[in-house]
Amino acid sequence: MNKAMILNPTRPVWPGFSSSKSLCGDASCMEQLLLHCANAIESNDATLTQQTIWVINNLASSDGDSTQRLASSFLRALISRAATKSPAFSFLSAASASRETLHRFSVMELASFVDLTPWHRFGFIAANAAILDAVKGYSSVHIVDLSLTHCMQIPTLIDSMATQLIDKEQPPPLLRLTVVLAESPPPPLLGISYEELGLKLVSFATTRNIAMEFRIIYSSYSDGLSSLTEQLRLDPLVSNEALVVNCHMMLHYIPHETISSSRSSFLKELRDLNPTMVTLIEEDADFTSSNFISRLRSLFNYMWIPYDTADTFLTCGSEQRQWYEADVGWRIANVVAKEGAERVERLEPKRRWFERMRDAEFTGVGFGEAVEREVKAMLEEHAGGWGMKSDVDDSDDVERFVLTWKGHSVVFASAWVPMSRVDGCSYIEALEIG
Amino acid sequence: MPVDRENSSTVSGDASVVSSTGNQNPPPPKKKRNLPGMPDPGAEVIALSPKTLMATNRFVCEICSKGFQRDQNLQLHRRGHNLPWKLRQRSSKEVRKKVYVCPVSGCVHHDPSRALGDLTGIKKHFCRKHGEKKYKCDKCSKKYAVHSDWKAHSKICGTKEYRCDCATLFSRKDSFLTHRAFCDVLAQETANNHLTQTNLLFPQTLLLPDPEPHLKSPAAPPTSPPSVALPTKIASPSVLPVPSSSESPQDNPLEVIMEEEAIGFNVSSSGGISGDPTSNSNGTPRTLGFNMSSSVGISGDHSSNNNNGIYAGLFSSTSTASPSLYASSTPSTSPFPPPSSSMEPISLCLSTNPSLFGPTIQDPPPPHFLTPLSLPPPQPAMSATALLQKAAQMGSTGSGGSLLRGLGIVSTTSSSMELSSHDLGLGLLPCSSGGSGLKELMLGNSCVFGPKQTTLDFLGLGRAVGNGSSNPGGGLSALLTSIGGGGGMDVFGTAAEFSGKDIGRSS
Numbered sequence: 033m034n035k036a037m038i039l040n041p042t043r044p045v046w047p048g049f050s051s052s053k054s055l056c057g058d059a060s061c062m063e064q065l066l067l068h069c070a071n072a073i074e075s076n077d078a079t080l081t082q083q084t085i086w087v088i089n090n091l092a093s094s095d096g097d098s099t100q101r102l103a104s105s106f107l108r109a110l111i112s113r114a115a116t117k118s119p120a121f122s123f124l125s126a127a128s129a130s131r132e133t134l135h136r137f138s139v140m141e142l143a144s145f146v147d148l149t150p151w152h153r154f155g156f157i158a159a160n161a162a163i164l165d166a167v168k169g170y171s172s173v174h175i176v177d178l179s180l181t182h183c184m185q186i187p188t189l190i191d192s193m194a195t196q197l198i199d200k201e202q203p204p205p206l207l208r209l210t211v212v213l214a215e216s217p218p219p220p221l222l223g224i225s226y227e228e229l230g231l232k233l234v235s236f237a238t239t240r241n242i243a244m245e246f247r248i249i250y251s252s253y254s255d256g257l258s259s260l261t262e263q264l265r266l267d268p269l270v271s272n273e274a275l276v277v278n279c280h281m282m283l284h285y286i287p288h289e290t291i292s293s294s295r296s297s298f299l300k301e302l303r304d305l306n307p308t309m310v311t312l313i314e315e316d317a318d319f320t321s322s323n324f325i326s327r328l329r330s331l332f333n334y335m336w337i338p339y340d341t342a343d344t345f346l347t348c349g350s351e352q353r354q355w356y357e358a359d360v361g362w363r364i365a366n367v368v369a370k371e372g373a374e375r376v377e378r379l380e381p382k383r384r385w386f387e388r389m390r391d392a393e394f395t396g397v398g399f400g401e402a403v404e405r406e407v408k409a410m411l412e413e414h415a416g417g418w419g420m421k422s423d424v425d426d427s428d429d430v431e432r433f434v435l436t437w438k439g440h441s442v443v444f445a446s447a448w449v450p451m452s453r454v455d456g457c458s459y460i461e462a463l464e465i466g
Numbered sequence: 467m468p469v470d471r472e473n474s475s476t477v478s479g480d481a482s483v484v485s486s487t488g489n490q491n492p493p494p495p496k497k498k499r500n501l502p503g504m505p506d507p508g509a510e511v512i513a514l515s516p517k518t519l520m521a522t523n524r525f526v527c528e529i530c531s532k533g534f535q536r537d538q539n540l541q542l543h544r545r546g547h548n549l550p551w552k553l554r555q556r557s558s559k560e561v562r563k564k565v566y567v568c569p570v571s572g573c574v575h576h577d578p579s580r581a582l583g584d585l586t587g588i589k590k591h592f593c594r595k596h597g598e599k600k601y602k603c604d605k606c607s608k609k610y611a612v613h614s615d616w617k618a619h620s621k622i623c624g625t626k627e628y629r630c631d632c633a634t635l636f637s638r639k640d641s642f643l644t645h646r647a648f649c650d651v652l653a654q655e656t657a658n659n660h661l662t663q664t665n666l667l668f669p670q671t672l673l674l675p676d677p678e679p680h681l682k683s684p685a686a687p688p689t690s691p692p693s694v695a696l697p698t699k700i701a702s703p704s705v706l707p708v709p710s711s712s713e714s715p716q717d718n719p720l721e722v723i724m725e726e727e728a729i730g731f732n733v734s735s736s737g738g739i740s741g742d743p744t745s746n747s748n749g750t751p752r753t754l755g756f757n758m759s760s761s762v763g764i765s766g767d768h769s770s771n772n773n774n775g776i777y778a779g780l781f782s783s784t785s786t787a788s789p790s791l792y793a794s795s796t797p798s799t800s801p802f803p804p805p806s807s808s809m810e811p812i813s814l815c816l817s818t819n820p821s822l823f824g825p826t827i828q829d830p831p832p833p834h835f836l837t838p839l840s841l842p843p844p845q846p847a848m849s850a851t852a853l854l855q856k857a858a859q860m861g862s863t864g865s866g867g868s869l870l871r872g873l874g875i876v877s878t879t880s881s882s883m884e885l886s887s888h889d890l891g892l893g894l895l896p897c898s899s900g901g902s903g904l905k906e907l908m909l910g911n912s913c914v915f916g917p918k919q920t921t922l923d924f925l926g927l928g929r930a931v932g933n934g935s936s937n938p939g940g941g942l943s944a945l946l947t948s949i950g951g952g953g954g955m956d957v958f959g960t961a962a963e964f965s966g967k968d969i970g971r972s973s
Contacts, residue, residue, distance in 0.1 A: 140645070143648050146644065
């Protein structure tokens with residue numbers, strides 16, 4: 033009897049076997065193994081850790097199927113955690129050698145990546161539709177784009193503005209785009225400077241007859257983007273200007289309550305700026321547990337998705353897939369091996385984000401049927417496993433969209449407007465009341 | 467019988483709702499087409515197992531158990547069995563309408579109230595939703611489970627396409643847009659097409675009425691001051707030909723004074739254009755014109771100072787509005803309105819030194835074609851001019867930019883060009899090349915700028931300029947640097963290259 037069998041008595045795992053799919057190829061088995069390993073690490077049990085690592089190592093592979101590649105990333109992250117955790121694991125320090133550097137994507141590479149999967153396009157379509165609707169009638173539109181994808185959402189927004197906001201009498205509005213440059217941004221990393229990026233965008237906007245300005249503000253997510261909000265407060269008021277804050281998968285980098293109250297204070301400051309609209313698109317998962325094991329479980333139950341979908345849009349063994357999975361691996365390692373302020377991937381589930389927005393005096397607005405159709409049409413163009421659901425949140429009766437993969441929630445999209453402070457009801461209600 | 471009737475029931479329950487919506491047409495004989503998934507309440511519900519549903523030979527002969535895909539085929543076959551008359555008839559009982567449900571539980575169409583009325587329909591549904599996608603489009607990556615869906619798609623695949631200038635094809639609009647926004651090829655094109663959009667580069671280009679006044683704060687080169695700080699050292703000194711002395715003053719009162727010094731448009735430098743009246747020995751020629759070519763860096767070929775002179779005093783500096791420059795001869799024809807304060811802005815870079823040409827000028831400035839600024843802004847040429855001007859300015863402390871301005875003026879319209887060249891007696895080169903007097907102007911004799919350049923393009927700046935969109939002076943500076951660096955011949959070629967690559971970096 034070897035330990036491996038003890039670990040999982042229902043499904044004997046023979047350590048001599050190569051990673052045979054039939055034996056332990058499925059995710060739940062792998063999950064159990066990884067949890068065992070994690071437990072061993074947490075209890076500083078070097079022997080058990082070593083054994084579980086060995087077993088997983090035999091099964092995992094960075095070239096195998098999605099479960100194997102997922103396990104391979106997790107294994108590396110676990111080893112890294114153990115090595116930094118205690119001297120008991122010093123035998124692992126060699127194994128936890130530095131990872132490859134992350135690929136810096138050229139603008140074209142990023143543009144095509146964004147297209148290959150609905151992961152980001154979903155949020156782009158929903159947010160752009162909401163933004164376009166909210167800015168009708170304004171002569172100047174100021175967008176603060178806090179996006180993981182470095183303005184990849186903007187060209188389609190510019191095009192929609194050019195085609196839909198045209199009026200016989202009025203020229204299309206002025207577009208002012210503000211982006212934030214942080215010191216060490218999370219992947220995907222961009223290979224060109226933001227200045228160059230801005231130039232291209234402005235040039236493109238010109239071809240669409242949209243006047244555009246581009247501005248970069250240096251700010252840090254770790255302090256709740258305080259320099260950004262400060263700058264926005266200092267911006268002179270422009271008449272008839274709409275302020276839109278588009279948060280695409282970046283707000284979770286603002287520290288959560290276990291570190292500081294930056295997340296809620298940022299939202300409050302945002303509310304103070306009285307934006308015309310705030311769009312919030314985030315991944316729907318919970319990585320905030322302070323208990324490592326439950327965090328690992330949540331992480332596993334979410335991160336299998338990128339590996340699984342990768343098979344549908346990236347060819348096996350291709351460089352692009354390596355880049356993509358390296359970025360995912362970075363995130364896994366961040367949640368597993370880092371603690372404190374270094375652990376930046378603090379995803380919260382959507383109901384928690386919605387609570388925060390409501391606490392910050394925002395009220396949700398729905399996207400509408402037309403957007404739903406558009407999103408569905410977009411999903412048709414991708415692999416069959418993608419879907420979307422329209423969830424109505426109990427607390428505010430607003431429909432929101434969630435992107436799903438094989439039925440599991442992946443990304444949620446929501447739109448918010450400031451709640452009127454006068455009497456606590458939303459602007460819309462206030463209008464109706466008269 | 468192969469057809470498993472696992473259950474057969476009448477649609478009930480919600481049928482009442484269904485019927486009200488479904489049975490809208492009064493006359494029963496008329497074949498009603500119910501809404502999809504809202505079956506006739508009196509219909510018979512048939513639930514087939516997946517295997518049966520997908521079976522291809524549903525119609526089976528009761529005698530020999532041979533299966534057929536179609537009922538007609540089965541009937542034809544049965545005739546061959548020579549059945550007695552009685553058995554030949556098909557059952558005469560009234561055929562109830564049949565509706566089908568999807569065998570997959572949890573599916574929308576599994577519920578009898580959402581049954582589909584057509585067997586083919588339910589088969590297709592089952593394949594689409596619950597089946598494996600076996601058919602793949604060869605042009606794109608879409609996959610289909612139903613053969614007819616696949617065929618329908620193949621017909622239209624690739625017909626609606628978006629093509630980027632870099633020759634990449636897209637079937638989706640947003641993919642196309644995202645790509646296009648960042649495509650390098652586009653950047654080049656923009657440069658070519660938006661010659662006039664100097665406003666992108668020069669926020670303060672007042673010339674353009676512009677839509678983009680705000681462009682002044684483009685992202686870009688934070689370091690470059692709005693007024694387009696072009697590198698000063700441009701301009702090969704050799705560019706400017708020796709002043710007029712070689713020319714007979716009479717012919718060309720305005721001579722381009724190609725100062726060796728050049729300037730970088732530092733007109734003031736020597737002679738020629740500088741504000742230093744004394745430098746101009748021959749009274750007449752004023753140093754007015756710089757030879758545009760020089761400013762443009764067209765290369766040092768200008769040994770000949772022939773007529774290029776041209777604009778000479780075109781660029782008077784702001785304040786003085788150069789009345790000094792000018793064209794003696796045709797006062798009224800001057801296309802350019804007298805200098806006005808509007809010149810100021812352009813002169814920004816221009817120099818502080820007003821008018822080189824000031825006092826030296828002998829001829830009254832009647833037609834000041836110098837005042838480009840006052841020219842109606844939208845002229846594309848203006849922007850090129852403005853660019854040149856700026857370029858000129860760059861290094862110049864005082865004098866000069868007028869060359870550019872002059873150039874601009876000239877380039878504004880071909881008519882003006884002509885005026886300038888002929889009527890104004892600017893001494894512009896009589897250009898042989900169609901319409902591009904400017905060309906001559908600039909080059910003096912050497913046609914650096916390729917014959918087919920339009921006036922706008924004559925500097926070839928268009929490409930460099932446009933490129934940078936919001937890069938104020940980036941492209942231009944690149945251009946200018948290249949000018950300074952080498953012969954003018956290369957300028958445009960390199961400028962174009964620069965435009966593609968250096969825009970972002972030039973700051």
